[in-house]
Amino acid sequence: MSHTVGCKELSDWSESCPLYSLLRAHFRRHIAQCFRKLTVLVLVPGRFAWSVCNLKMSSISRILRDIASEMERRAETVSSTEELSSSSVPSRHPVDAEVCRIFASYGNRVPGNPSIAARRRSTYTRAYFCLSKIDQTIAPTREEKEFLSAAGLGEQRITFFGDEGSAEEFRSHILVAYPKLNGCGGFELLKVSGLTRSKKLSVIPCPRTGYTIKSVRIHIKHSLIYIRPMQKNIDTTPVEHQTGGYGPKEKCLTCSEEFFFSELKDHVKHCKSPNEIDTALPEICHPVSPEFPFPTSPDRDNSSSDTGIIDLTDDQVPESLEEWRAMRSQQDQEYQDCLLADQEKSDLQKKSAEMEERRIKAISERQLRLIGVPEQAHGIPLRFKYPSGITRTRRFVLTESIQILFDFVGEDEDATEYFHIQDALSVTRLNSNMSGTFLDNNIIRSQTLYVHWIQPESPEFVPALDYNNHEVAPSFNNMSCSPLTDSPPAHGRSFSPKRADLKTILNGLWAKIDNTSCPTSNQINICRDYTGNVHNIMKSTLQAFRRRRFNPAARLDVVFVDSEKTSEGAVDGGGPTREYLRLLMKAIHQSNIFEGPEKDKRLTLDTHALEGKLYTQIARMISVCVIHGGVAPNFFSDRLFNQICGKPSLPATLEEVGDFTFKEKLLEIKNATTVEDAKAAIEKAEDSLAIVGAWRNITTLRQRDALVQSAVDFFVEGRLNVALQQFTEGFNTLGLLQDIRAHPDLFRNLFVEDVEPLKAADLSAVFQVNFSTPGTHKREIESQTICFWRDWLIDVEDGECAPVTLENVLEFVSGSSSIPPNGFLMQPTIEILPEDSGKIFPEANTCNIVLKLPVHKDYQSFKAQMCNAILWAPTFGVA
16 A cells, blocks of 8 residues: 655644544554555645545545544543633644544434424325125125125225325225226225124214215224225126236347346247248257357357257257258147137127127117106006016006017116016017017016026027017917916026036025015915814915916915914914925825825826816925925935936836736736737736737737836826826926926935935034023033933934934924925024023924023933923924
């Protein structure tokens, strides 16, 4: 190191200021670690300047601060001795003052203007969740949250700046986070209220000036805030997220275009044109080795060589030019396929956009036409049920054009370009592009019409486009003679046989029932005798089902009347209906239209029932039992179920012939060992065989077997064709037949014998116990009673409490002898009667499915009184 200093100036300054000696001492101490190359220090009196080459600035700053601190310390030491002669001694040298000021220690520094220090701006962050429906009052499930998140709604964390923002600023933040809220007519905030596991949403009160950060913080601390639109449901179409590239850009060596790192690799795969010359072999870099030094040599000019470098150790290198060309041809084909796929995707998107534009245009045109047609007060009211579950009603003049009806139905925001409506009593549909008046299309009375949107991808869309080519529009003239045989159309069915389950299907069928409506014609009066038994349930049901205005798509009103012809006084809240459906299914099982073993029933021929269409009515009763109450037959034979499903069955056997005399004659023919014996047996049965069309002359034993099989097939299946047709027609009620044929394997357990009986574990699991507060004496008694209850169920299952069965227990509580496949509509619960109530028998509320258990000191007493209550229930009145 060398120092260049003005000698004269340095000596003059060093005599008048001690700074020089301090600098020299400190620089000597730190010179080894701070200076690595040439350093030139220039010191001039009144001016302090330096130039440092390749020196760490942090080291220099530390050295100079140490110097300044040392000077301050010395100045304080000598200040006392200089006070007396301060007037005569000159002030501190300007260089000293400047160094002390610039290189003062951090602890002694004072900010230039502390009063204007910037304060940190406060923020408020909270989690919000945007709902899609204006009437949603329950917190969404996990599946609904995922669906809403995909639609651009769902949960987001929104940060607000400041605590006193205005309502307009708060609204702007919300609309920025959820753009789909724009145009929904405002929004309101909700929170979860109630108990810990409650999912009920309640509205957060809105101040007069609107929601602000301050008002929200008053009502919500840390929980999730829900946002709900006020006037219009939000479109839940999934949002396509535009994911841009990331990373720096790099130029493609083939086309010289720049791409992000995230996009470059995919671009390179398809960058080369198919027209490029494919005769050259690829350049494959050899690994670095002494034999191939040039790939890593910076002096090699790779661009001047036309010969590729091939790694001879690579097994994937083509062995010939033909193989390389084949590989390039395959790559070119894949490239063309990608181009074609992209083109198809683009065309599909363009087509979807066009279809959506046409749909919106059609809705607008319907709304404009409907403005000029006011509703007439003297018109006939028509009710429309939409696929979303919404119901609308309007009065129409039947002599006017039916286009008014289509405009009213199709003005809904979810409407499609084409749709059709269908009456619950007819198999004929009215397409939205039909013409004529209401009367021309056989709409002559007030009724409920079901709306079905036809999507562009639906097979029904093409017939709807071509429907205008037909000169004559179909009408309701083909309406069935039995008014309630046919079902409303299935709406929005999105399940398939691979992923559907029986519970989902039954819930979909049950959703077609209008539980808010209970017409007078749906009242069913059932009479009990003094023993509690019911004898006229089939007759009462037939009388109700044959009423002209009976509607299976509405709620049933079941009234039990005792032997004194007075009502039992129970309002049908569900329990009487379940008991009625159970008793009705038992009566159906014993009906004269069935024959065969108890769990393997098949149809039999009854001409009186055929004339009165009893087969159809009983099938409709079974449909109502299954859909309204989940009561399954469980007694159909495999053959009868296959016949309903339209599936082939195994050939009929002699055991299935219900006529004993005819069966004996066929057995005699079949057991004949010679042709002569068989002919003799055929002669004896000539009249019977002639009736079934099976009499013929035989010459071989094989012909004998064919004759017997023909007679059996006709007796078991052929003669029942008309009865089977009526029976199958009845299952069209509420669309049950369509689902049975679509999912025969799922419905087989409902109609054919179910091999799994009711178990004690099933009843224990289906009930929810309402316990008292833990740790109390009452809770201890309740726990003991529940132990008695579970032990008793096990004894009932093991037959220790015969004749009481688990089915009897479930009947006592719910009115149903089995757990419905789709579950009970309400949660069955158990309550414990007060210990001091004095009640020894259980009580049940079949409407709410509540079982109240008595308190007993020991299990034997509990067991005895429970069995007595179940056995005496028909006359005991404990319900």
